[in-house]
Amino acid sequence: MEVIIIVGVVLAAIGFFMYASKSGAKMLAEREARMNKAEKAKAKIIGSHAVGLRGTGSGGHYQAYEFTLEVFNQYKAAYRAKCAWEVYPMGAPKAQEGMEINVKIDTEDDQMIYPMDNGLAFSWNWLMMHKKKKE
Numbered sequence: 001m002e003v004i005i006i007v008g009v010v011l012a013a014i015g016f017f018m019y020a021s022k023s024g025a026k027m028l029a030e031r032e033a034r035m036n037k038a039e040k041a042k043a044k045i046i047g048s049h050a051v052g053l054r055g056t057g058s059g060g061h062y063q064a065y066e067f068t069l070e071v072f073n074q075y076k077a078a079y080r081a082k083c084a085w086e087v088y089p090m091g092a093p094k095a096q097e098g099m100e101i102n103v104k105i106d107t108e109d110d111q112m113i114y115p116m117d118n119g120l121a122f123s124w125n126w127l128m129m130h131k132k133k134k135e
Contacts, residue, residue: 022091038106039104040103041072043103048065049066050065051066067085069103083127084127084130085120090118091118
């Protein structure tokens with residue numbers, strides 16, 4: 001009886017990890033496709049503040065900041081957007097108030113602005129936490 005329970009637990013754990021890895025791969029592919037469809041633009045940093053999210057990513061340790069941006073390109077008039085980015089040590093000098101940086105505007109939600117400079121990354125973690133709080 002104990003062997004059956006142990007085998008059942010092991011099989012359930014393996015099934016869960018297989019399901020989770022497939023779901024994670026699908027989510028990453030969807031995010032990548034969304035970023036690839038996004039429109040090239042420029043953004044001027046109007047202001048920023050830390051949002052209390054820190055972690056470690058591909059560029060090392062990061063601190064997440066919510067940025068207020070003035071976003072524009074040849075197809076859109078300038079508008080204000082607020083979004084959170086992960087700022088890594090090498091990205092911090094590029095993300096100062098008054099600076100203009102290369103970005104991409106999400107085609108489905110123009111408040112999702114993806115930074116295109118090294119050391120800066122859109123914070124999907126913050127977005128997921130923020131959406132949960134709104135619901």
